[in-house]
Amino acid sequence: MFALPEMPKTPSQWFSAYASLAGTIMLIRSMADQLIPEQLRSYIYSIFHYLFTPLPSDLTLVIDEQCGDYIYIWESNGWNEPSYYKNPPRVGEPNLKRDQSNSEPLLLDSAAMSKFSLPKIPSTPSEFFSAYASLAGTMMLVRSVIDQFIPHQVRSYIYSYIYSLFQSYFSTPLPSNLTLVIDERCEHTRNQVYDAAQTYLRTKIDPSMDRLRIGKNPQQKNLTLTVEEGQQIVDFFDNIELKWTFVRTQPNKQSSEKRYFDLRFDKKFKDKVLDSYLPYVMARSKEIKEKDEKIVRIYTRDSVYDEGGGGYRGEWSSMKLEHPSTFDTLALDPEMKKMIIDDLDRFVKRKEFYKRVGKAWKRGYLLYGPPGTGKSSLIAAMANYLKFDIFDLELTSLDSNSRLRKLLVSTSNRSILVIEDIDCSGTMKVRKKRYSSTSEFTLSGLLNFIDGLWSSCGDERIIIFTTNHKDRLDPALLRPGRMDVHINMSYCSPHGFKILASNYLDIHGNHPLCGEIEGLIEKTEVTPAEVAEQLMRSDDPDIALGGLVTFLKGKRSKDEEASRIELEEATKEDSSKGAGGGGEPTSVAINS
Ligand SMILES: Nc1ncnc2c1ncn2[C@@H]1O[C@H](COP(=O)(O)OP(=O)(O)OP(=O)(O)O)[C@@H](O)[C@H]1O
Structure with a gap:
C-alpha cells in the first residue's frame, strides 16, 4: 500500500523520470516565486544552500598501535579494526560497508555486481528512438530552463567553459602510461627502491591528501608521516608528471600481505625516469635518513708523531659526539636563538641559490665572547640540530700550510669545521717560523684555502671560528664576506x-x-x-x-x-701627569 514507486529500469524510464522531476521542480519554483514573499523565499533558499554545501574536507591520521604492524586504527570516531586486517580489500575494490547482520564484509562478486548494474542498453530500433526522443526532449527542457532562469552573461560563460572543456579533452591525445611496480621485497631481501620511495614520499605529502599514516618508534626523534593505502602522490621531475600510489594486497587469508608502490608516468619518459629520477629519489632518501637518524660525530686530529721527521702525522679520527647541548638547553636570548636557527635553516635549503649566484655553498660564523659563555655549547647545539659532523681543528698543532690543506680536503660534506681560539694563531706562527722557514703555517694561508679550493670542493660546509678577544683578531678575518655571521656570546642575562x-x-x-x-x-x-x-x-x-x-x-x-682600585689608580696617574704640567685633562680613566 505504501510501497515506493518502482525504480526506473531502462534508459527511457530514467529519462522520463528525470524530465518529470525537472518539470515538477520548475513548477514548484514558479509557484514559490509567486506565492511566497521574497524575504521568506530567500530564507528557505539559504537553508537549501546550507544543506547542499559540501562538508569541509577532513584529514584522517592513522595511528597504529605498532609501527609497521596493524592491529587497530584511531579514527575520529574512536579505535577501529581496519577492514584489511581480517579481510583486506583487493586492489581497485571499492571500500564496501559491512552488512549489519553479518560481520563479514561484502565481497564484490558477480551476484553483487548484478544488484548495482547500469540500466539496460536499448537493443531494438524502437527502444533506441524512444530513448533518443526523451533525451532530446530533456535537453530542450534543460536548455529552456537555463535560458529562463540564468542571466545571459552567466549563460554565455557556462557555454564557453563547457565548449573549451570538450575541445581540450578531445584535442589532447591521451598519454600512453607505463606503470613501474616497486615491491617491498626483492628476492627475499628488502627492496632498496621501495625503502627509498617510502622515505622520499614523506617529503611530498601535500594538503590535498585526506588520509595519512603516522608513527614514531623509540629511536626516532620526530613523528613520521607515511602515505596511506590508495592515496596518490603526484611528483614532478624535469616537467615529467609522476604519480605514486601505495598499494597493499593479500591474495588470500593464508598468504602474507604484499605492499608495493605503483609509479605511473608517460611511457616516453621511461629512460629518464630509470636513469635520472629513480637515482634522484634514492639519493634524496639517503639524505633524509642521514638527517633523521644520523649519529653526529666529532673528528679531531690524532696525535701520532712521525719519528722519521714528518712531525705530527695527525689524520682525522672520530668518535660519537656526546655533547647534549641543544637550542632548548642553551641559555641565550630568544631572539638570538631564533636568528641562528633561521639562518641555519635558510642555509641548508639554499643549494640552488648558491649554484645560481656562483658561490660556494658554505657559511662562516664568528663566535666571540668571554670564556664560559657557551661558544662550544652553541657549536654542539648547531651540530645536533643539523646532524652535521664536527671537524675540530686545533691550529696550534699545525706546522705547515700543506698539512693544513691535506686535512681540510679530507673533511666531509655536511659538516662543521671548527677553529677555536683563532686569536692565538699569531703566536703559533712565530713559534713555527723559528723551527723552520719551509714548514710555515700562516693565517692568511688558512683563509685563502678556505675561501678557495676547500669551499669549492665540497657542499654544505659550515665554518666556525671562536675567539675570546675579537679586538685581537687579524683584520683579514673580519673582512666583509669572510665570516657571514658574527655572534656575541655575552654574560648571563x-x-x-x-x-x-x-x-x-x-x-x-x-x-x-x-x-x-x-x-x-x-x-x-x-x-x-x-x-x-x-x-x-x-x-x-x-x-x-x-x-x-x-x-x-x-x-x-x-x-x-x-673598579674602585682601578679608578683610584687612574686618578693618581692623572694627578701625577697634572703635577708634571703635561698631558691633557681627561675623563678617559673614568670610562675605563
Ligand atoms: N649559554 C649557555 N647555555 C647553557 N650552558 C652554558 C652556556 N654557557 C656555558 N654553559 C655551561 O658552561 C660550560 C662551559 O661552556 P662552553 O665551553 O660552551 O663555553 P665557551 O664559551 O666555549 O668557553 P671557552 O671559551 O673557555 O671555550 C658548558 O658545558 C655549559 O654547561
Whole structure:
C-alpha cells in the first residue's frame, strides 16, 4: 500500500523520470516565486544552500598501535579494526560497508555486481528512438530552463567553459602510461627502491591528501608521516608528471600481505625516469635518513708523531659526539636563538641559490665572547640540530700550510669545521717560523684555502671560528664576506638564568629566590658557566639557589672593589701627569 514507486529500469524510464522531476521542480519554483514573499523565499533558499554545501574536507591520521604492524586504527570516531586486517580489500575494490547482520564484509562478486548494474542498453530500433526522443526532449527542457532562469552573461560563460572543456579533452591525445611496480621485497631481501620511495614520499605529502599514516618508534626523534593505502602522490621531475600510489594486497587469508608502490608516468619518459629520477629519489632518501637518524660525530686530529721527521702525522679520527647541548638547553636570548636557527635553516635549503649566484655553498660564523659563555655549547647545539659532523681543528698543532690543506680536503660534506681560539694563531706562527722557514703555517694561508679550493670542493660546509678577544683578531678575518655571521656570546642575562634554572633544577621562575637572583645577575658580569656550576652544587633548589645568591653577591663586591682600585689608580696617574704640567685633562680613566 505504501510501497515506493518502482525504480526506473531502462534508459527511457530514467529519462522520463528525470524530465518529470525537472518539470515538477520548475513548477514548484514558479509557484514559490509567486506565492511566497521574497524575504521568506530567500530564507528557505539559504537553508537549501546550507544543506547542499559540501562538508569541509577532513584529514584522517592513522595511528597504529605498532609501527609497521596493524592491529587497530584511531579514527575520529574512536579505535577501529581496519577492514584489511581480517579481510583486506583487493586492489581497485571499492571500500564496501559491512552488512549489519553479518560481520563479514561484502565481497564484490558477480551476484553483487548484478544488484548495482547500469540500466539496460536499448537493443531494438524502437527502444533506441524512444530513448533518443526523451533525451532530446530533456535537453530542450534543460536548455529552456537555463535560458529562463540564468542571466545571459552567466549563460554565455557556462557555454564557453563547457565548449573549451570538450575541445581540450578531445584535442589532447591521451598519454600512453607505463606503470613501474616497486615491491617491498626483492628476492627475499628488502627492496632498496621501495625503502627509498617510502622515505622520499614523506617529503611530498601535500594538503590535498585526506588520509595519512603516522608513527614514531623509540629511536626516532620526530613523528613520521607515511602515505596511506590508495592515496596518490603526484611528483614532478624535469616537467615529467609522476604519480605514486601505495598499494597493499593479500591474495588470500593464508598468504602474507604484499605492499608495493605503483609509479605511473608517460611511457616516453621511461629512460629518464630509470636513469635520472629513480637515482634522484634514492639519493634524496639517503639524505633524509642521514638527517633523521644520523649519529653526529666529532673528528679531531690524532696525535701520532712521525719519528722519521714528518712531525705530527695527525689524520682525522672520530668518535660519537656526546655533547647534549641543544637550542632548548642553551641559555641565550630568544631572539638570538631564533636568528641562528633561521639562518641555519635558510642555509641548508639554499643549494640552488648558491649554484645560481656562483658561490660556494658554505657559511662562516664568528663566535666571540668571554670564556664560559657557551661558544662550544652553541657549536654542539648547531651540530645536533643539523646532524652535521664536527671537524675540530686545533691550529696550534699545525706546522705547515700543506698539512693544513691535506686535512681540510679530507673533511666531509655536511659538516662543521671548527677553529677555536683563532686569536692565538699569531703566536703559533712565530713559534713555527723559528723551527723552520719551509714548514710555515700562516693565517692568511688558512683563509685563502678556505675561501678557495676547500669551499669549492665540497657542499654544505659550515665554518666556525671562536675567539675570546675579537679586538685581537687579524683584520683579514673580519673582512666583509669572510665570516657571514658574527655572534656575541655575552654574560648571563636574567632570561639565560631562567633557562639554566629550568635545565638544572627543574624550577620555572617559581622559587622565592629567583627575583633576587635575576636582579643580581642584571648588575653582575657572570658567565652562564659560572651560574651553571653553582646550580649543579645541589639537587635541592633552596641550597643551590642560596649558594648562587652568595656567589653573585661576592662576585659583585669583588667587581666593585676592582673598579674602585682601578679608578683610584687612574686618578693618581692623572694627578701625577697634572703635577708634571703635561698631558691633557681627561675623563678617559673614568670610562675605563
Ligand atoms: N649559554 C649557555 N647555555 C647553557 N650552558 C652554558 C652556556 N654557557 C656555558 N654553559 C655551561 O658552561 C660550560 C662551559 O661552556 P662552553 O665551553 O660552551 O663555553 P665557551 O664559551 O666555549 O668557553 P671557552 O671559551 O673557555 O671555550 C658548558 O658545558 C655549559 O654547561
